[in-house]
Amino acid sequence: MVASSSKSVDVVVVGGGYSGLSAAWTLSKLGHSVIVLEARDRVGGRAWTEKVPGGGWVDNGGQWIGPGQTRILELAEEVGVGTFPTFQDGRHILVFGGERLVYATDDPTSLDLPVPEADLQELLQALAHIDALSETVPSHAPWEAARAVEWDTQTAATWMKENLKTDGAKFALHAAIVAYFSVEPSDVSFLHLLFYISAAGGLKELEASSLIWRFEQGAQEIPNRLAQRLGDRVRYNCPARKIDQSGNTVVVHTDVGTIEGRQVIVAVSPQLASRLQYEPDLPASRDQYMQRMPLGSVIKCHAVYPHAFWRDHNFNGQLVSEDEVNSTFDNSPENGIPGILVGFLEGDVARRWHERSQEEVREKMLATFVEHFGDEATEPLHFYYANWGAEPWSRGCYAGIPTPGTWIGYRDALRKPIGRIHWAGTETSTEWAQYMEGAVRSGQRAAAEVHAALTN
Amino acid sequence: MVASSSKSVDVVVVGGGYSGLSAAWTLSKLGHSVIVLEARDRVGGRAWTEKVPGGGWVDNGGQWIGPGQTRILELAEEVGVGTFPTFQDGRHILVFGGERLVYATDDPTSLDLPVPEADLQELLQALAHIDALSETVPSHAPWEAARAVEWDTQTAATWMKENLKTDGAKFALHAAIVAYFSVEPSDVSFLHLLFYISAAGGLKELEASSLIWRFEQGAQEIPNRLAQRLGDRVRYNCPARKIDQSGNTVVVHTDVGTIEGRQVIVAVSPQLASRLQYEPDLPASRDQYMQRMPLGSVIKCHAVYPHAFWRDHNFNGQLVSEDEVNSTFDNSPENGIPGILVGFLEGDVARRWHERSQEEVREKMLATFVEHFGDEATEPLHFYYANWGAEPWSRGCYAGIPTPGTWIGYRDALRKPIGRIHWAGTETSTEWAQYMEGAVRSGQRAAAEVHAALTN
Numbered sequence: 001m002v003a004s005s006s007k008s009v010d011v012v013v014v015g016g017g018y019s020g021l022s023a024a025w026t027l028s029k030l031g032h033s034v035i036v037l038e039a040r041d042r043v044g045g046r047a048w049t050e051k052v053p054g055g056g057w058v059d060n061g062g063q064w065i066g067p068g069q070t071r072i073l074e075l076a077e078e079v080g081v082g083t084f085p086t087f088q089d090g091r092h093i094l095v096f097g098g099e100r101l102v103y104a105t106d107d108p109t110s111l112d113l114p115v116p117e118a119d120l121q122e123l124l125q126a127l128a129h130i131d132a133l134s135e136t137v138p139s140h141a142p143w144e145a146a147r148a149v150e151w152d153t154q155t156a157a158t159w160m161k162e163n164l165k166t167d168g169a170k171f172a173l174h175a176a177i178v179a180y181f182s183v184e185p186s187d188v189s190f191l192h193l194l195f196y197i198s199a200a201g202g203l204k205e206l207e208a209s210s211l212i213w214r215f216e217q218g219a220q221e222i223p224n225r226l227a228q229r230l231g232d233r234v235r236y237n238c239p240a241r242k243i244d245q246s247g248n249t250v251v252v253h254t255d256v257g258t259i260e261g262r263q264v265i266v267a268v269s270p271q272l273a274s275r276l277q278y279e280p281d282l283p284a285s286r287d288q289y290m291q292r293m294p295l296g297s298v299i300k301c302h303a304v305y306p307h308a309f310w311r312d313h314n315f316n317g318q319l320v321s322e323d324e325v326n327s328t329f330d331n332s333p334e335n336g337i338p339g340i341l342v343g344f345l346e347g348d349v350a351r352r353w354h355e356r357s358q359e360e361v362r363e364k365m366l367a368t369f370v371e372h373f374g375d376e377a378t379e380p381l382h383f384y385y386a387n388w389g390a391e392p393w394s395r396g397c398y399a400g401i402p403t404p405g406t407w408i409g410y411r412d413a414l415r416k417p418i419g420r421i422h423w424a425g426t427e428t429s430t431e432w433a434q435y436m437e438g439a440v441r442s443g444q445r446a447a448a449e450v451h452a453a454l455t456n
Numbered sequence: 457m458v459a460s461s462s463k464s465v466d467v468v469v470v471g472g473g474y475s476g477l478s479a480a481w482t483l484s485k486l487g488h489s490v491i492v493l494e495a496r497d498r499v500g501g502r503a504w505t506e507k508v509p510g511g512g513w514v515d516n517g518g519q520w521i522g523p524g525q526t527r528i529l530e531l532a533e534e535v536g537v538g539t540f541p542t543f544q545d546g547r548h549i550l551v552f553g554g555e556r557l558v559y560a561t562d563d564p565t566s567l568d569l570p571v572p573e574a575d576l577q578e579l580l581q582a583l584a585h586i587d588a589l590s591e592t593v594p595s596h597a598p599w600e601a602a603r604a605v606e607w608d609t610q611t612a613a614t615w616m617k618e619n620l621k622t623d624g625a626k627f628a629l630h631a632a633i634v635a636y637f638s639v640e641p642s643d644v645s646f647l648h649l650l651f652y653i654s655a656a657g658g659l660k661e662l663e664a665s666s667l668i669w670r671f672e673q674g675a676q677e678i679p680n681r682l683a684q685r686l687g688d689r690v691r692y693n694c695p696a697r698k699i700d701q702s703g704n705t706v707v708v709h710t711d712v713g714t715i716e717g718r719q720v721i722v723a724v725s726p727q728l729a730s731r732l733q734y735e736p737d738l739p740a741s742r743d744q745y746m747q748r749m750p751l752g753s754v755i756k757c758h759a760v761y762p763h764a765f766w767r768d769h770n771f772n773g774q775l776v777s778e779d780e781v782n783s784t785f786d787n788s789p790e791n792g793i794p795g796i797l798v799g800f801l802e803g804d805v806a807r808r809w810h811e812r813s814q815e816e817v818r819e820k821m822l823a824t825f826v827e828h829f830g831d832e833a834t835e836p837l838h839f840y841y842a843n844w845g846a847e848p849w850s851r852g853c854y855a856g857i858p859t860p861g862t863w864i865g866y867r868d869a870l871r872k873p874i875g876r877i878h879w880a881g882t883e884t885s886t887e888w889a890q891y892m893e894g895a896v897r898s899g900q901r902a903a904a905e906v907h908a909a910l911t912n
Contacts, residue, residue, distance in 0.1 A: 152642060153611060153613035153614070153617075153640070153641070153642035154610070154611060154613065154614045154617075154642075155609060155610060155611060155614070155860050155861075157609035157610065158609070158610045158611070158614045161609075161610075183861070184609070184861050184865065185609070186608060186609035186610075186645075186860050186861035186864075186865075187859065187860060187861040187862075187865075189642075271730075271747050274727075274730075274731065275730065275731045281846065281848045283810065283811060283846060284753075284810040284811075284843055284844075284845025284846040284851075285807065285810045285811055285845070287845060287846075287851050288750065288751070288753060288807070288810075288845050288851070288852060291727050291750035291751060291851065291852070292750045292859075294744065294747035294748045294859065295744070295747060297740075297744060297865075347865075348864070348865050351741065351744070351865045351866060354739065354740040354741045354744075355739060355740075355741055387740055388740075389740025389741070389743060389744050390737065390739060390740040390743075392737045395740075395743050395744070395747065396740075396744060396747070403643065403748075403750065403859040403860070404611050404642050404643060404859070404860055405611075405639070405640050405642035405643040406643075408642075408804070409640065409642075409643075409753075409803075409804050409807045410807060
């Protein structure tokens with residue numbers, strides 16, 4: 001179905017990811033007419049699931065959820081998508097200091113890493129310190145923290161250099177930051193790290209919701225079901241190009257016609273939002289904020305095997321490494337059939353591999369799987385490759401990350417509506433920013449803004 | 457003149473600023489057919505001159521040149537545009553530490569600031585240190601500096617915090633960085649500061665070419681004359697929207713038709729280049745690099761008076777201040793008739809004033825002129841306001857600045873041609889990057905690339 005040039009609705013939503021669909025669904029239930037303009041031939045945005053021939057699925061983008069992420073769990077229940085625990089039983093692997101360390105832990109969220117005791121103690125103290133500092137950062141207005149200027153003018157790399165002495169603590173915090181942001185500690189201000197933790201309710205809450213559960217049939221299942229309910233209100237292959245609010249309504253131009261709305265919600269990342277045309281032009285603060293939200297760098301790959309053979313050897317599939325492949329996990333369905341290993345290239349590693357061929361990445365990834373989980377990894381049934389920086393409708397994952405100085409320089413310019421334009425997307429969320437949970441919350445918040453505007 | 461849908465040329469140039477016109481002019485002289493697509497109704501890009509009714513002109517954007525900037529001087533000579541010395545005779549004003557300090561100096565490029573001697577000595581030592589470090593940074597490949605990782609993972613603010621103790625040295629280096637980049641020391645990596653100095657040939661070369669001369673009739677005069685020579689090969693009000701090189705040529709789509717070329721030069725800032733559509737999509741490295749080049753923040757204002765009355769009081773019009781208006785200069789024609797004062801709001805100051813009205817900015821600016829140069833500044837004949845962040849075809853000035861971690865993470869991805877697309881713009885220059893000189897050099901370099909491709 002394509003957009004027609006005469007269509008008029010209450011609300012046009014640009015982007016059919018978690019935030020856009022959450023907004024559209026909320027508004028529909030409130031009785032407003034909506035149209036969702038989706039550039040791709042699928043919904044879900046940075047949550048992208050592919051079905052595996054013969055059974056199972058791979059989540060190329062966002063995938064994990066946890067008990068603190070209440071809005072997405074409510075949404076899952078509402079549309080009937082189940083969750084199941086991430087497979088974490090068995091031994092972990094850590095490659096650090098040139099050594100391959102295999103270790104077991106009872107509590108998968110604990111940090112009893114096999115690094116020297118002094119390193120571990122320093123890490124735990126640093127994390128406690130960071131957690132305490134994050135409590136002073138209001139997640140709705142991080143620029144109001146008493147030490148905001150000090151923290152936003154330095155990179156997380158600088159904080160690490162000044163506060164960490166041991167290799168083990170440095171390695172572990174680097175690995176955590178790269179896993180959080182898929183950029184390097186150089187790219188993100190220390191204030192943004194604190195904001196990110198604050199927006200999850202603290203480090204304990206963040207850890208308690210990390211890796212915990214996955215969605216049955218994948219993270220795109222909720223968007224798929226929302227899109228099903230919205231029916232032909234979702235327009236596929238229909239990228240918005242221009243938003244014109246120079247009249248008494250908003251006219252959104254696409255490649256195949258225009259849609260008119262009383263209000264519009266832009267539910268794409270700030271970088272992609274900057275690539276739309278606006279009439280009248282957006283003010284300086286908004287435009288310059290969008291310029292300062294580059295997306296992270298990640299290549300995520302899956303290899304599919306007849307069953308999760310590493311479980312037989314008491315491995316849980318989890319690897320954290322100083323080598324090129326930053327981390328791996330067991331991404332099989334709950335019963336381990338098929339067996340699916342996922343591997344990540346993140347931050348500077350992803351940047352080094354951006355320009356190499358998919359075949360080279362595959363070779364590297366499989367060699368890593370073989371090295372750590374055995375020869376059975378040599379020949380997968382299927383291999384999936386997702387280079388997010390090359391995805392034209394994302395251009396990076398998992399999120400846009402404000403560059404140093406942005407929080408204190410531009411403050412709330414990312415979330416403030418501009419005329420009839422409201423801004424959603426996980427980057428605008430004050431809770432669980434950068435997560436699917438943040439996307440859902442941002443969509444619901446934007447829907448509430450629009451509902452108020454429509455009913456005033 | 458509008459683009460026609462059947463036009464075919466050797467080279468399509470996107471952007472009619474210094475870089476695009478330098479490229480087009482060079483290629484024309486080599487016998488290649490060109491078309492320049494300019495979005496605005498004028499050429500010059502970030503060099504924007506307005507004529508003052510009754511005589512004189514204001515340069516809303518780039519304006520100063522110096523003897524080290526040889527390519528733009530050659531170009532000026534070629535098209536017959538004269539230069540004249542910036543007016544610098546008389547007393548300077550420094551507002552620092554709550555005090556207004558009026559001082560004279562024989563050598564306007566010297567640094568005998570009226571700050572405490574210890575502060576001045578620290579500043580001079582810091583500058584010598586920075587200069588020495590910059591010599592280790594190859595401007596064609598800053599990521600190859602031995603200490604590149606150390607320097608690109610910290611902000612310039614961190615370097616200042618670690619290396620400067622006195623308020624005077626901190627104030628002066630902050631003022632210099634804000635003047636260089638129109639962003640804060642928090643926004644730019646220490647490596648980029650060193651690159652910027654290295655690209656000018658060192659700090660002495662940089663200072664020896666700072667503020668020295670101006671162009672008769674303004675900095676847009678050279679682009680105007682190049683455009684005159686190119687005639688109807690320059691298309692105005694004709695923004696490029698899409699570059700399609702999926703066939704055996706390049707087809708550039710505009711709002712009013714398409715132009716076909718054998719090669720294309722994109723001569724706009726990386727941020728604006730990211731807002732074009734590309735077919736096929738650009739690779740990840742290129743796209744993500746463009747995401748990491750936000751433009752600086754600056755509001756530049758001029759007040760025009762019957763004559764340069766401050767010269768009568770032995771002021772040279774130059775103010776550097778810790779207050780809201782960062783700096784002012786005498787921007788009159790050589791004879792001081794009319795008298796023109798220019799004032800800058802840069803970096804975080806510009807960001808705070810982005811959302812205020814032009815009238816408020818005018819009030820603030822005139823109050824500053826009155827405070828420092830006397831009541832004669834109260835009622836200017838004319839007032840000019842240029843908020844570059846709000847300019848839709850610039851979205852900031854003076855240049856795109858790589859965010860921390862970008863040089864080491866993305867290396868040469870900004871300059872490397874992609875198929876038939878070549879990249880110009882001052883940001884791509886290895887010499888005098890961010891200057892008009894860098895723009896000219898980048899255009900000539902891109903022209904040489906294209907000439908080689910066309911004649912191979």
